[in-house]
Amino acid sequence: MPDINxxxxxxxxxxxxEQTKRMIRRAILxxxxxxxxxVPFGGRExxxxxxxxxxGIQVTAAIIGRDDTLKVIDQGADDTTNAVSIRRFFAHVADxxxxxxxxxxxxxxTRHRVPExxxxxxxILVFQVxxxxxxxxxxxxxxxxxxxxxxxxYGVMQVSLYESIARHGRIAKSYSYPVQVNGRYxxxxxxxxxxxxxxxxxxxxxxxxxxxxxxRIYAVPPYTPVKSLDFDDHPFEIERWTECCAFCxxxxxxxxxxxxxxAGKRLFVCSDTDYCEGRR
Amino acid sequence: MSxxxxxxxxxxxxxxxxxxxLSKSFVVHAHGDLALPVLHDVSLxxxxxxxxxxxxxxxxxxxxxxxxxxxxxxxxxxxxRVRQDDAWTELVGAEPRTVLDVRHRTMGFVSQFLRVIPRxxxxxxxxxxxxxxxxxxxxxxxxxxxxxxxxxxxxxxxALPPATFxxxxxxxxxxxxxxxxxxPILLLDEPTASLDAANxxxxxxxxxxxxxxxAAVVGIFHDTGVRDAVAxxxxxxxxxxxxAGAPPCVAKPS
Amino acid sequence: MSAxxxxxxxxxxRNITKRFGGRIAxxxxxxxxxxxxxxxxxxxxxxxxxxxxxxxxxxxxxxAGSVIYETASAGTVDIHRLSEARRRLLTxxxxxxxxxxxxxxxxxxxxxxxxxxxxxxxVGARHYGEIRGSAADWLARVEIxxxxxxxxxxxxxxxxxxxxxxxxxxxxxxxxxxxxxxxGGLDVSVQARILDLLRGLVExxxxxxxxxxxxxxxxRLLTHRxxxxxxxxxxxxxxxxxxxxxxxxxxxxxxxxxxxxV
Numbered sequence: 054m055p056d057i058n059x060x061x062x063x064x065x066x067x068x069x070x071e072q073t074k075r076m077i078r079r080a081i082l083x084x085x086x087x088x089x090x091x092v093p094f095g096g097r098e099x100x101x102x103x104x105x106x107x108x109g110i111q112v113t114a115a116i117i118g119r120d121d122t123l124k125v126i127d128q129g130a131d132d133t134t135n136a137v138s139i140r141r142f143f144a145h146v147a148d149x150x151x152x153x154x155x156x157x158x159x160x161x162x163t164r165h166r167v168p169e170x171x172x173x174x175x176x177i178l179v180f181q182v183x184x185x186x187x188x189x190x191x192x193x194x195x196x197x198x199x200x201x202x203x204x205x206x207y208g209v210m211q212v213s214l215y216e217s218i219a220r221h222g223r224i225a226k227s228y229s230y231p232v233q234v235n236g237r238y239x240x241x242x243x244x245x246x247x248x249x250x251x252x253x254x255x256x257x258x259x260x261x262x263x264x265x266x267x268x269r270i271y272a273v274p275p276y277t278p279v280k281s282l283d284f285d286d287h288p289f290e291i292e293r294w295t296e297c298c299a300f301c302x303x304x305x306x307x308x309x310x311x312x313x314x315x316a317g318k319r320l321f322v323c324s325d326t327d328y329c330e331g332r333r
Numbered sequence: 334m335s336x337x338x339x340x341x342x343x344x345x346x347x348x349x350x351x352x353x354x355l356s357k358s359f360v361v362h363a364h365g366d367l368a369l370p371v372l373h374d375v376s377l378x379x380x381x382x383x384x385x386x387x388x389x390x391x392x393x394x395x396x397x398x399x400x401x402x403x404x405x406x407x408x409x410x411x412x413x414r415v416r417q418d419d420a421w422t423e424l425v426g427a428e429p430r431t432v433l434d435v436r437h438r439t440m441g442f443v444s445q446f447l448r449v450i451p452r453x454x455x456x457x458x459x460x461x462x463x464x465x466x467x468x469x470x471x472x473x474x475x476x477x478x479x480x481x482x483x484x485x486x487x488x489x490x491x492a493l494p495p496a497t498f499x500x501x502x503x504x505x506x507x508x509x510x511x512x513x514x515x516x517p518i519l520l521l522d523e524p525t526a527s528l529d530a531a532n533x534x535x536x537x538x539x540x541x542x543x544x545x546x547x548a549a550v551v552g553i554f555h556d557t558g559v560r561d562a563v564a565x566x567x568x569x570x571x572x573x574x575x576x577a578g579a580p581p582c583v584a585k586p587s
Numbered sequence: 588m589s590a591x592x593x594x595x596x597x598x599x600x601r602n603i604t605k606r607f608g609g610r611i612a613x614x615x616x617x618x619x620x621x622x623x624x625x626x627x628x629x630x631x632x633x634x635x636x637x638x639x640x641x642x643x644x645x646x647x648x649x650x651a652g653s654v655i656y657e658t659a660s661a662g663t664v665d666i667h668r669l670s671e672a673r674r675r676l677l678t679x680x681x682x683x684x685x686x687x688x689x690x691x692x693x694x695x696x697x698x699x700x701x702x703x704x705x706x707x708x709x710v711g712a713r714h715y716g717e718i719r720g721s722a723a724d725w726l727a728r729v730e731i732x733x734x735x736x737x738x739x740x741x742x743x744x745x746x747x748x749x750x751x752x753x754x755x756x757x758x759x760x761x762x763x764x765x766x767x768x769x770x771g772g773l774d775v776s777v778q779a780r781i782l783d784l785l786r787g788l789v790e791x792x793x794x795x796x797x798x799x800x801x802x803x804x805x806x807r808l809l810t811h812r813x814x815x816x817x818x819x820x821x822x823x824x825x826x827x828x829x830x831x832x833x834x835x836x837x838x839x840x841x842x843x844x845x846x847x848x849v
Contacts, residue, residue: 359833360835361840362836362837362840362841363837363840363841363844366837400832400833404826404829405826405828405829405832405833406829406832406833407825407829407833407835429624429811429812429825429826430621430624432826433624433811433826450786450808451779451783452779452780452783453783464790465790
């Protein structure tokens with residue numbers, strides 16, 4: 054692996070130029086100051102297309118420094134192609150240490166999961182977000198959703214939950230489950246399973262959310278209340294399994310269901326690879 | 334009625350309705366703003382317990398006068414005052430809500446034709462004025478049914494909308510609706526016009542009851558028999574071109 | 588039809604004027620609406636009646652004049668001087684607006700129950716069973732079958748959609764309802780049923796309403812007072828039965844004479 058070459062013509066530190074990083078940091082500051090509020094930012098061309106984590110990468114690039122230790126997970130796994138690519142990208146352009154161990158990371162960039170291991174004060178969780186607007190499916194107009202957020206008019210969100218109960222007998226939304234942050238803004242926590250929603254509530258870590266295609270950044274500062282929406286008589290519930298992890302025996306983590314042979318034999322395995330390995 | 338006399342109001346009872354200087358023309362704009370004068374300087378007063386019959390040739394303006402009293406036609410000049418809450422309420426030039434209030438509490442009108450509210454059962458048509466006054470629904474229905482019975486409407490028709498009823502039946506629904514509330518002032522426009530003799534008597538009875546209970550009644554009665562039975566006084570309405578000069582109020586010879 | 592003797596009107600329009608470019612849509616309209624009154628605005632196409640209605644309901648900002656509303660518990664407000672947040676809240680709680688095309692006043696993609704329940708949820712109702720119960724209650728009041736509660740309005744007929752729109756508006760107990768040709772475009776028999784429904788609801792709930800229509804029969808049935816508009820101006824006004832039975836203005840006389848006899 055060639056070392057990073059900082060001579061002229063090579064990449065700036067962490068790939069983005071300093072002005073861009075400054076702009077993104079300003080957006081992040083604003084986002085932290087108004088928890089759950091979507092801040093528009095000037096997203097840049099990244100060396101991978103939309104839908105592959107450009108938002109998360111830009112946020113990470115803006116905050117990362119040589120003293121950081123970076124972990125990247127994709128659906129909980131450190132070893133998928135995308136997680137490996139992004140980790141190697143930052144190893145090259147930011148000259149940082151990388152790890153698969155949650156406790157050792159200072160920055161964790163994630164696609165669609167929150168690590169099982171509880172996070173600590175000082176850690177930053179960077180989420181990759183496809184659609185930042187939680188009301189988008191209910192209200193297609195951007196002008197209208199901005200107004201709804203500004204005026205706290207969230208009836209339409211409650212309507213969609215009512216509709217789910219009317220149609221399925223319960224709130225059927227199982228990922229991207231909407232939450233209310235700090236009693237004010239309604240936010241999409243990115244497509245994490247609703248299983249992970251409780252981990253966001255008053256987490257000691259800083260949560261940053263980056264959407265590259267939509268060019269929005271939002272944040273939840275440490276120890277902020279994050280409440281999943283529900284009805285009084287249909288309270289929020291997380292998923293549960295009757296099985297335990299086939300590798301480590303965990304009954305507390307989010308399990309992936311895998312079909313392992315043509316006869317349809319199933320295995321349930323921890324989605325969080327680091328957590329699973331740590332228990333074996 | 335050949336010797337018109339001056340004012341013959343009963344001095345012991347203050348009038349319930351007082352009209353003075355009432356004038357009205359119709360202006361038909363489609364025909365070059367043709368003006369048709371109908372009422373000119375009409376004055377009258379009616380006291381509780383009286384029934385004033387409007388008489389005069391066809392087209393003289395009797396119906397126009399009655400409708401003007403109710404606010405259905407707009408007066409050009411003059412004054413129509415009703416006694417309400419121990420005070421006079423002026424209707425000429427009044428705001429719509431004032432007229433609506435008077436119609437709601439004080440003045441009832443039996444028109445010549447039932448304006449059929451479609452699809453509403455006869456008993457509900459009759460009960461509606463009571464419901465509007467806050468009378469409870471079953472009570473209102475019972476009183477409506479009682480009145481319908483008194484007027485000879487068979488029970489099997491009570492739940493049907495009156496649109497398919499005969500003219501006589503519709504007229505009795507009309508009367509019931511207007512008389513279910515004890516209005517202090519009653520305006521009746523040919524109330525028995527489409528009724529047969531038996532039903533006519535029932536209506537006459539009802540009108541006399543109201544009159545004797547203190548209502549001030551003004552009516553147009555085509556049938557002299559009916560008029561003689563209910564009216565206590567006559568008021569002659571003449572077309573504006575009439576040669577009569579003196580006020581046409583005449584006491585009914587008893 | 589009880590005309591109250593309250594000291595102040597529910598809604599006051601003062602000198603409402605609205606232009607579109609050089610064209611005057613409505614000009615110097617003044618009136619007071621009292622609690623329990625239904626005011627009809629009639630006129631032909633282009634008379635300005637819909638523009639006026641939209642100015643009154645806060646949907647359009649007039650170029651001149653003001654609309655003053657007496658709120659339930661916060662005194663009088665100038666509708667167009669309110670913050671957008673307050674005005675939107677007002678329209679969702681104390682006011683209703685029934686559009687001619689029910690699709691504009693409904694969420695076509697969610698069930699009837701969700702449509703009716705929305706206003707309740709918008710002001711904080713969080714018990715699914717209770718919201719559903721209220722929605723079912725209102726469905727019955729507008730005479731839609733109870734088993735349609737979970738069906739979407741895309742599966743409803745035009746008349747049913749209109750009744751659903753009415754229920755959606757009335758669930759929050761509004762004091763003032765604006766209606767723009769509420770029975771326009773519907774079959775005659777369907778119109779009739781909806782007129783009956785509106786008549787009944789207005790009476791029973793003591794609603795005040797401003798109703799725009801070109802149909803004098805609808806005006807006769809539903810309204811207490813009438814304003815006749817022509818070319819943006821109010822050319823005649825008064826008690827409905829008086830305006831229709833004894834029209835004074837040439838245009839009103841022409842309108843009344845134009846009604847087709849049945």
